[in-house]
Amino acid sequence: QVQLVESGGGLVKPGGSLRLSCAASGFTFSDYYMIWIRQAPGKGLELISYISSSSSSTNYADSVKGRFTISRDNARNSLFLQMNGLRAEDTALYYCARFDQVVYGMDVWGQGTTVTVSS
Amino acid sequence: DIQMTQSPSSVSASVGDRVTITCRASQDISSWLTWYQQKPGEAPKLLIYAASSLQSGVPSRFRGSGSGTDFTLTISSLQPEDFATYYCHQANTFPWTFGQGTMVELK
Numbered sequence: 001q002v003q004l005v006e007s008g009g010g011l012v013k014p015g016g017s018l019r020l021s022c023a024a025s026g027f028t029f030s031d032y033y034m035i036w037i038r039q040a041p042g043k044g045l046e047l048i049s050y051i052s053s054s055s056s057s058t059n060y061a062d063s064v065k066g067r068f069t070i071s072r073d074n075a076r077n078s079l080f081l082q083m084n085g086l087r088a089e090d091t092a093l094y095y096c097a098r099f100d101q102v103v104y105g106m107d108v109w110g111q112g113t114t115v116t117v118s119s
Numbered sequence: 120d121i122q123m124t125q126s127p128s129s130v131s132a133s134v135g136d137r138v139t140i141t142c143r144a145s146q147d148i149s150s151w152l153t154w155y156q157q158k159p160g161e162a163p164k165l166l167i168y169a170a171s172s173l174q175s176g177v178p179s180r181f182r183g184s185g186s187g188t189d190f191t192l193t194i195s196s197l198q199p200e201d202f203a204t205y206y207c208h209q210a211n212t213f214p215w216t217f218g219q220g221t222m223v224e225l226k
Contacts (some may be wrong), residue, residue, distance in 0.1 A: 043208055045155075045163065045217040061214045095162055104169060104210050105153035109162035 002026035002108050004096050009113030016086050016117070022079040022096030022110055030054075030074040033099040035106055036081050036114075038092035046092075049081065050099065064090075087119045120162065121145050123207055123217035129156040131226040140221045142207035147187050151211035153193045154183055157220075158203045166205075197223070 008020040022034070036049045048061045049070040058070050069082040079096050093114050097106035121146040132138050142152065150170040157164040165174045167183035170190055180195045194201055202225055207218040 044220045045157075045208075047208075047215045047217070050213075050215075059213050099210075103153070103165070103172070103174065104151060105165050105174075105208070106155075106163070107165045107174065109164075111162055 002098075004089060004098065004108055004110035006094065006096050006110045007083045009094060009115045010113035011116045011118065012086055013115055013119050014087060017084045018086065018115060019083070020022050020081040020083065020094055020096075020113055020115075022081075024077045024079065024097060024098070027098070027108075029072075029077040033101065034070075035097045035099050036068075036070060036079075037095045037097055038090075039112075040089075040092040041097070043092075051079070082099070083115070086115075088117050120214055121148060121209055121212055121216055123209055123216050123218040125221050127221060128219065129222040129224060131224050132197050133226045134197055134199055136197045136226075138197055138201075138223055140192045140205055140207075140223075142185075142190045142192070142218050144188045144190075144209055146212075148209045148211035150186045151209055152183075153208045153210070154181075155206045155208060156201075156203045157206065159219055163206065170218070171172050173212075194223075 003025045007022045037047050051058045053071045067085040071080045093112040094111045096110045098108040100107040124143045154167040157163040172173045173186050178185045182193045204220045204222045
Protein backbone atom coordinates (compact mmCIF):
# COMPACT_ATOMS: atom_id res chain seq x y z
CA GLN A 1 0.00 0.00 0.00
CA VAL A 2 0.97 3.65 -0.28
CA GLN A 3 3.32 4.41 2.57
CA LEU A 4 5.88 6.90 3.84
CA VAL A 5 8.25 5.98 6.64
CA GLU A 6 10.51 8.56 8.27
CA SER A 7 13.69 7.83 10.15
CA GLY A 8 16.78 9.58 11.46
CA GLY A 9 15.37 11.61 14.31
CA GLY A 10 17.00 11.76 17.72
CA LEU A 11 18.55 13.90 20.42
CA VAL A 12 21.16 16.41 19.28
CA LYS A 13 22.94 19.33 20.94
CA PRO A 14 22.37 22.89 19.80
CA GLY A 15 24.48 23.60 16.74
CA GLY A 16 24.51 19.95 15.77
CA SER A 17 23.30 18.19 12.64
CA LEU A 18 20.89 15.44 11.71
CA ARG A 19 19.79 13.89 8.45
CA LEU A 20 16.20 12.72 8.19
CA SER A 21 15.10 10.15 5.64
CA CYS A 22 11.69 9.25 4.28
CA ALA A 23 11.21 5.96 2.45
CA ALA A 24 8.31 5.86 0.01
CA SER A 25 6.53 2.78 -1.27
CA GLY A 26 3.36 1.83 -3.11
CA PHE A 27 3.38 4.69 -5.61
CA THR A 28 5.53 6.22 -8.35
CA PHE A 29 7.68 8.43 -6.15
CA SER A 30 9.22 10.32 -9.05
CA ASP A 31 5.80 11.68 -10.08
CA TYR A 32 5.24 13.71 -6.92
CA TYR A 33 6.40 16.81 -5.14
CA MET A 34 7.41 15.93 -1.60
CA ILE A 35 7.13 18.00 1.56
CA TRP A 36 8.61 18.19 5.04
CA ILE A 37 6.31 19.48 7.75
CA ARG A 38 7.02 19.75 11.45
CA GLN A 39 4.97 20.02 14.61
CA ALA A 40 6.50 21.29 17.82
CA PRO A 41 5.19 19.63 21.00
CA GLY A 42 1.61 20.70 21.61
CA LYS A 43 1.70 23.13 18.69
CA GLY A 44 0.38 23.41 15.16
CA LEU A 45 1.77 22.43 11.78
CA GLU A 46 4.59 24.22 9.98
CA LEU A 47 5.50 23.40 6.38
CA ILE A 48 9.26 23.81 6.21
CA SER A 49 10.27 22.69 2.74
CA TYR A 50 9.20 21.19 -0.55
CA ILE A 51 10.99 19.65 -3.49
CA SER A 52 9.67 19.14 -6.98
CA SER A 53 9.45 15.71 -8.58
CA SER A 54 12.68 16.15 -10.53
CA SER A 55 14.49 18.12 -7.80
CA SER A 56 14.56 21.15 -10.07
CA SER A 57 12.67 23.30 -7.59
CA THR A 58 12.99 23.58 -3.83
CA ASN A 59 11.75 26.06 -1.31
CA TYR A 60 12.16 26.65 2.40
CA ALA A 61 10.40 28.43 5.21
CA ASP A 62 12.34 31.40 6.52
CA SER A 63 12.75 29.61 9.85
CA VAL A 64 15.04 26.99 8.28
CA LYS A 65 16.44 28.71 5.20
CA GLY A 66 20.21 28.43 5.02
CA ARG A 67 20.32 25.68 7.64
CA PHE A 68 18.20 22.87 6.19
CA THR A 69 18.53 21.22 2.78
CA ILE A 70 15.90 19.04 1.15
CA SER A 71 16.86 16.44 -1.42
CA ARG A 72 15.56 13.26 -2.98
CA ASP A 73 16.77 10.13 -4.72
CA ASN A 74 14.10 8.96 -7.12
CA ALA A 75 16.00 5.76 -7.90
CA ARG A 76 15.82 4.83 -4.21
CA ASN A 77 12.32 6.26 -3.60
CA SER A 78 13.72 8.36 -0.81
CA LEU A 79 13.40 11.90 0.50
CA PHE A 80 15.93 13.55 2.78
CA LEU A 81 16.26 16.56 5.03
CA GLN A 82 19.76 17.61 6.06
CA MET A 83 19.49 19.76 9.16
CA ASN A 84 22.50 21.80 10.26
CA GLY A 85 22.88 24.45 12.93
CA LEU A 86 20.05 22.98 14.95
CA ARG A 87 18.39 25.15 17.55
CA ALA A 88 16.12 24.40 20.50
CA GLU A 89 13.19 25.75 18.50
CA ASP A 90 13.73 23.03 15.88
CA THR A 91 12.53 20.46 18.43
CA ALA A 92 9.51 18.86 16.81
CA LEU A 93 7.93 15.84 15.19
CA TYR A 94 8.96 15.90 11.54
CA TYR A 95 6.60 14.49 8.93
CA CYS A 96 7.23 13.82 5.30
CA ALA A 97 4.20 14.06 3.04
CA ARG A 98 3.29 13.54 -0.58
CA PHE A 99 1.90 16.56 -2.38
CA ASP A 100 -0.73 15.67 -4.94
CA GLN A 101 -0.90 18.33 -7.65
CA VAL A 102 -4.40 17.23 -8.65
CA VAL A 103 -5.95 17.89 -5.24
CA TYR A 104 -3.23 20.45 -4.45
CA GLY A 105 -2.77 19.05 -0.99
CA MET A 106 -0.79 16.59 1.13
CA ASP A 107 -2.66 13.34 0.64
CA VAL A 108 -0.20 10.84 2.15
CA TRP A 109 1.74 11.39 5.39
CA GLY A 110 4.31 9.40 7.27
CA GLN A 111 4.07 8.73 10.98
CA GLY A 112 6.79 11.24 11.80
CA THR A 113 10.22 11.16 13.40
CA THR A 114 11.07 13.14 16.52
CA VAL A 115 13.94 15.61 16.67
CA THR A 116 14.97 16.95 20.07
CA VAL A 117 17.56 19.71 20.30
CA SER A 118 18.86 20.07 23.82
CA SER A 119 22.14 20.34 25.68
CA ASP B 120 3.42 35.63 4.29
CA ILE B 121 -0.26 34.76 4.10
CA GLN B 122 -1.71 34.42 7.57
CA MET B 123 -4.46 31.83 8.10
CA THR B 124 -6.70 32.53 11.06
CA GLN B 125 -9.08 29.87 12.29
CA SER B 126 -11.99 30.36 14.64
CA PRO B 127 -12.85 29.20 17.13
CA SER B 128 -9.64 27.81 18.62
CA SER B 129 -11.70 25.13 20.30
CA VAL B 130 -15.30 24.04 20.36
CA SER B 131 -17.14 21.73 22.74
CA ALA B 132 -19.86 19.71 21.09
CA SER B 133 -21.93 16.57 21.47
CA VAL B 134 -22.42 13.63 19.14
CA GLY B 135 -24.99 14.64 16.53
CA ASP B 136 -24.22 18.36 16.74
CA ARG B 137 -23.49 20.51 13.72
CA VAL B 138 -20.05 22.08 13.98
CA THR B 139 -18.73 24.95 11.87
CA ILE B 140 -15.10 26.07 11.73
CA THR B 141 -14.02 29.15 9.84
CA CYS B 142 -10.68 30.02 8.28
CA ARG B 143 -9.74 33.46 7.06
CA ALA B 144 -6.77 34.18 4.82
CA SER B 145 -4.94 37.50 5.05
CA GLN B 146 -5.09 37.81 1.26
CA ASP B 147 -6.96 36.25 -1.62
CA ILE B 148 -6.03 32.59 -2.11
CA SER B 149 -8.75 31.79 -4.63
CA SER B 150 -9.79 28.21 -3.82
CA TRP B 151 -6.33 26.88 -2.89
CA LEU B 152 -7.51 25.81 0.54
CA THR B 153 -7.34 22.37 2.10
CA TRP B 154 -8.63 21.06 5.41
CA TYR B 155 -6.90 18.42 7.51
CA GLN B 156 -8.00 16.40 10.51
CA GLN B 157 -5.48 15.33 13.14
CA LYS B 158 -6.21 12.94 15.98
CA PRO B 159 -3.85 12.67 18.98
CA GLY B 160 -0.77 10.64 18.17
CA GLU B 161 -1.60 10.46 14.47
CA ALA B 162 -0.50 12.24 11.33
CA PRO B 163 -2.92 14.70 9.74
CA LYS B 164 -5.42 13.43 7.20
CA LEU B 165 -6.61 15.32 4.14
CA LEU B 166 -10.36 15.93 4.29
CA ILE B 167 -11.22 18.68 1.81
CA TYR B 168 -9.26 20.10 -1.11
CA ALA B 169 -9.85 23.02 -3.44
CA ALA B 170 -11.97 24.53 -0.67
CA SER B 171 -15.00 22.34 -1.29
CA SER B 172 -14.02 18.98 -2.81
CA LEU B 173 -14.28 15.92 -0.60
CA GLN B 174 -11.18 13.72 -0.55
CA SER B 175 -11.83 10.11 -1.49
CA GLY B 176 -13.02 8.04 1.45
CA VAL B 177 -14.03 11.00 3.62
CA PRO B 178 -17.61 10.86 4.92
CA SER B 179 -20.10 13.18 3.31
CA ARG B 180 -20.95 14.82 6.65
CA PHE B 181 -17.82 16.92 6.07
CA ARG B 182 -18.39 19.91 3.81
CA GLY B 183 -16.12 22.75 2.80
CA SER B 184 -17.09 26.05 1.28
CA GLY B 185 -15.73 29.49 0.48
CA SER B 186 -13.28 31.21 -1.82
CA GLY B 187 -11.03 34.24 -1.78
CA THR B 188 -10.34 34.91 1.88
CA ASP B 189 -13.17 33.28 3.81
CA PHE B 190 -13.67 29.55 4.16
CA THR B 191 -15.76 27.19 6.25
CA LEU B 192 -15.57 23.56 7.28
CA THR B 193 -18.88 22.11 8.46
CA ILE B 194 -19.46 18.76 10.10
CA SER B 195 -23.19 18.19 9.72
CA SER B 196 -23.66 15.57 12.44
CA LEU B 197 -20.67 15.04 14.70
CA GLN B 198 -19.63 11.43 15.20
CA PRO B 199 -17.43 10.02 18.00
CA GLU B 200 -14.52 9.59 15.58
CA ASP B 201 -14.65 13.27 14.60
CA PHE B 202 -13.25 14.58 17.89
CA ALA B 203 -9.91 15.89 16.69
CA THR B 204 -8.03 19.02 15.72
CA TYR B 205 -8.75 20.56 12.32
CA TYR B 206 -6.33 22.69 10.32
CA CYS B 207 -6.84 24.79 7.23
CA HIS B 208 -3.92 25.21 4.84
CA GLN B 209 -3.16 27.43 1.87
CA ALA B 210 -0.91 26.39 -1.00
CA ASN B 211 -1.55 29.47 -3.10
CA THR B 212 1.66 31.30 -2.20
CA PHE B 213 4.85 30.03 -0.57
CA PRO B 214 5.45 29.85 2.33
CA TRP B 215 2.41 27.60 2.40
CA THR B 216 0.80 28.23 5.75
CA PHE B 217 -1.57 26.50 8.13
CA GLY B 218 -4.16 27.89 10.45
CA GLN B 219 -3.44 27.48 14.15
CA GLY B 220 -5.94 24.65 14.47
CA THR B 221 -9.40 24.14 15.95
CA MET B 222 -9.84 21.45 18.56
CA VAL B 223 -13.25 19.78 18.56
CA GLU B 224 -13.85 18.42 22.03
CA LEU B 225 -16.57 16.37 23.65
CA LYS B 226 -18.97 18.49 25.68
